[in-house]
Amino acid sequence: MPRVKRKVDDVDNGPTKKGKANKNGDKEADQNSGDCILIQDVPPELLINSEAQPEVVAKKVVNFAPTNHGQVLFTGGTNWDLIGRKVTAKTSLKVGGGPNLLGPHRLSTIEDLEVHTVISGCVACHSVAITNNGAAYTWGRNEKGQVGNGTIKRVDEPTLLSSMESVKFVSAACGRNHTLLLTDTGEVYAMGDNKNGQLGIGSNSVETVLTPKKIDYSGHPIAKVACGAEFSMILDVKGNLYSFGLPEYGQLGHNTNGEYFVTASRMGFASELRPRRVVIFIEKSRDGHVTPVKDVTITDVACGANHTIAIDAKKRLYSWGFGGYGRLGHSSPKDEMVPRLLSFFDRAKMGAVKIAAGTAFNLCLNELGCLYQWGQTKSAGEAIMYPKPVNDLAGWMVKKFSCGSRSMIVHADDSIISWAPSPTYGELGYGEHKPKSSTMPLEAKPLTGLKILDIAAGFGHTLFVVSKETDEDKELLEKLPVFKST
Numbered sequence: 001m002p003r004v005k006r007k008v009d010d011v012d013n014g015p016t017k018k019g020k021a022n023k024n025g026d027k028e029a030d031q032n033s034g035d036c037i038l039i040q041d042v043p044p045e046l047l048i049n050s051e052a053q054p055e056v057v058a059k060k061v062v063n064f065a066p067t068n069h070g071q072v073l074f075t076g077g078t079n080w081d082l083i084g085r086k087v088t089a090k091t092s093l094k095v096g097g098g099p100n101l102l103g104p105h106r107l108s109t110i111e112d113l114e115v116h117t118v119i120s121g122c123v124a125c126h127s128v129a130i131t132n133n134g135a136a137y138t139w140g141r142n143e144k145g146q147v148g149n150g151t152i153k154r155v156d157e158p159t160l161l162s163s164m165e166s167v168k169f170v171s172a173a174c175g176r177n178h179t180l181l182l183t184d185t186g187e188v189y190a191m192g193d194n195k196n197g198q199l200g201i202g203s204n205s206v207e208t209v210l211t212p213k214k215i216d217y218s219g220h221p222i223a224k225v226a227c228g229a230e231f232s233m234i235l236d237v238k239g240n241l242y243s244f245g246l247p248e249y250g251q252l253g254h255n256t257n258g259e260y261f262v263t264a265s266r267m268g269f270a271s272e273l274r275p276r277r278v279v280i281f282i283e284k285s286r287d288g289h290v291t292p293v294k295d296v297t298i299t300d301v302a303c304g305a306n307h308t309i310a311i312d313a314k315k316r317l318y319s320w321g322f323g324g325y326g327r328l329g330h331s332s333p334k335d336e337m338v339p340r341l342l343s344f345f346d347r348a349k350m351g352a353v354k355i356a357a358g359t360a361f362n363l364c365l366n367e368l369g370c371l372y373q374w375g376q377t378k379s380a381g382e383a384i385m386y387p388k389p390v391n392d393l394a395g396w397m398v399k400k401f402s403c404g405s406r407s408m409i410v411h412a413d414d415s416i417i418s419w420a421p422s423p424t425y426g427e428l429g430y431g432e433h434k435p436k437s438s439t440m441p442l443e444a445k446p447l448t449g450l451k452i453l454d455i456a457a458g459f460g461h462t463l464f465v466v467s468k469e470t471d472e473d474k475e476l477l478e479k480l481p482v483f484k485s486t
Contacts, residue, residue, distance in 0.1 A: 076461025077425030120458030134168030146192030175227030186221020198245035239297030251321030315351025326385035358403035404457035
């Protein structure tokens, strides 16, 4: 039965249509479809009215920006119209683009600013930088207004989000064509593509929002935001998780993929237009027996293209959404409609403490300091169906990490370790006349000696915040080239 067609950006490495055999030979229509959890299987005390919002809370500062700040470095593709695409977007045929930067560069327009956080996303070709005074600078692909400057013209250099100068931002999240901005008082502003309600403003009648607009939410202050390709997640200060946008593979966690009949012969997806609470977390045995998980307080969340992972205060890890290529870690390609406990990390000394999601894979650091990977980064070959340790980093002290479309960027000890299969755009940061890709972790030598404060991987680029506090820091930075778009 044909479905209502959705426009899918070429940078999406995830599935675009059900019923099509994937590269592992799995049918994504029936074999990958997750089983919905029967409400009668869930104790009444766990059934919360997910439509209801918590009580309104007065504004006060709840999110504090990192105290460390420094200079932004960029490596990777700068031709935003071509990254991940075989042809140029129709809206940008007449506009040229920048080169692939194979090593870290300083950015001329924000070289003198003190930045504490950089943000991009595994399916995002745009970025956000937050300064120490709470200003947001945005740049990159902008065909749906995701840069928030009131136009749909590409922005080649970091540009101040001048319409929001009176607001203090602390973080952000980037989807394929939309952006969420988080303030110090726990409010969330959204901009960009809203076709599937991924902005959470209560309506999708306006499909493109060109300037930041506050989401339709009045509950407890928000502490964390995350974006998938066409959906979003917000986490409040009490540990409650909310989702909105496209529910196609169950990635919203509401026990449904949102399918409905548009006509007698066409199916569509009922998008969530405003934040809706994720209320059920489950454990599923190998024989399919479902047990609700109690006392869940979410502390972190990350989104791939069509899946979500989260950890709670007890260091338990949950995954849900599209299950293809093993990205959920349950040794099965089936979709999961509600958050399912990944039992691998629910053991003594194995608890999850940090997570990151790529398009079709994930990284997780456990409490013993071991880094695990599952899912698929290569276009060919077998997927990793359950968490396996990254053996090449055994014995390294992993501090930070981020995932791009297929890239993994890890700050371990005093080095940046990165790897990704071809094709790449320079996001690994190996430098000129060095390998452009690697399936094995390699050290990015041009960053040796620099003190890394933050990392953010995009679809084909990587951002770093590095310290410039000491004379030695400044001397190392001066040796790096400066990029200025023409």
